[in-house]
Amino acid sequence: MATCSDEIDCARRLIAAAPRIVVLTGAGISAESGVPTFRGAEGLWQRYRPEQLASPEAFADDPRLVWEWYGWRRTRVAACQPNAAHLALARFALAHGKTLIVTQNVDGLHADAALAAAGDVDPGPALPIELHGNMFSVRCTACQRVWRDTAAVDASSRDTLPTCPECRALARPHVVWYGESLDGAQISHALCQAELAAACVVIGTSGVVQPAASIAAVTAQAGGEVIEINPDETPLTALCSVSIRSGAVAAVPDIFDLGSEPAEGRVQ
Numbered sequence: 001m002a003t004c005s006d007e008i009d010c011a012r013r014l015i016a017a018a019p020r021i022v023v024l025t026g027a028g029i030s031a032e033s034g035v036p037t038f039r040g041a042e043g044l045w046q047r048y049r050p051e052q053l054a055s056p057e058a059f060a061d062d063p064r065l066v067w068e069w070y071g072w073r074r075t076r077v078a079a080c081q082p083n084a085a086h087l088a089l090a091r092f093a094l095a096h097g098k099t100l101i102v103t104q105n106v107d108g109l110h111a112d113a114a115l116a117a118a119g120d121v122d123p124g125p126a127l128p129i130e131l132h133g134n135m136f137s138v139r140c141t142a143c144q145r146v147w148r149d150t151a152a153v154d155a156s157s158r159d160t161l162p163t164c165p166e167c168r169a170l171a172r173p174h175v176v177w178y179g180e181s182l183d184g185a186q187i188s189h190a191l192c193q194a195e196l197a198a199a200c201v202v203i204g205t206s207g208v209v210q211p212a213a214s215i216a217a218v219t220a221q222a223g224g225e226v227i228e229i230n231p232d233e234t235p236l237t238a239l240c241s242v243s244i245r246s247g248a249v250a251a252v253p254d255i256f257d258l259g260s261e262p263a264e265g266r267v268q
């Protein structure tokens with residue numbers, strides 16, 4: 001790898017030179033927007049057990065409780081905006097095309113950033129693969145119809161929960177729960193792009209949930225570079241040629257806002 005003055009410069013150099021990159025994000029990228037993470041001292045899984053709230057069994061047992069939790073999270077996320085890290089990634093993907101953003105987040109903030117950054121142009125290149133779904137999508141438990149639903153959830157009783165506009169059956173959040181499979185086409189596409197990528201940038205994930213975490217390993221095994229942006233070490237750190245111990249907002253715009261200068265002119 002080329003010598004660089006610091007980790008940020010190294011990351012900029014690698015990204016500028018890469019013909020193709022994959023960006024894998026987790027809850028940490030949205031932390032500075034005000035969205036709680038899952039693990040760590042303030043994480044959601046300190047207060048709740050995943051199998052109690054994020055599993056098909058939990059929903060079958062008590063759909064009202066599960067909807068109450070998703071309703072609370074939706075209200076919280078609806079008050080949040082994409083931060084400078086989401087926006088820098090979206091602008092980069094729109095400007096350079098060579099980027100696939102893959103997120104484990106269900107908050108929709110990457111998609112919001114893509115729309116905000118795109119203005120009148122097609123946001124497509126900046127739209128993420130949302131591996132674990134989106135909390136503002138719902139799915140009918142009977143006919144499997146999927147639709148967008150940003151309304152406040154009334155979980156005061158089973159009768160007030162969201163229902164399918166077609167068949168009136170109970171609806172559920174269109175997210176991937178523990179014990180459920182990811183969309184096969186989405187994860188295949190992400191893994192294929194990870195194999196082709198010269199660099200995988202991993203931002204704000206603890207790297208403990210599969211198969212998402214294996215995206216970085218696929219790039220590394222194929223000879224690509226892995227760059228991590230996270231205040232803490234993770235199981236993925238061992239794969240990294242560049243580790244940036246920082247929050248996303250402090251690092252991502254510096255790395256991805258390449259401006260209009262040629263890449264070689266910006267790094268030492």
Ligand code: OAD
Nearest residue numbers: 026027028031037038039104204205206209230232247248
């Ligand atoms: P986690 O909560 O497990 O990890 C968040 C990571 O973000 C940690 O490694 C933190 O150190 C890091 N972090 C915190 N603040 C940060 C900041 N400002 N900038 C950058 N990084 C920061 O969240 P995920 O790895 O996304 O799955 O969790 C993966 C999956 O586990 C989630 O998608 C969810 C959860 O259970 C399902 O619900 C299926």
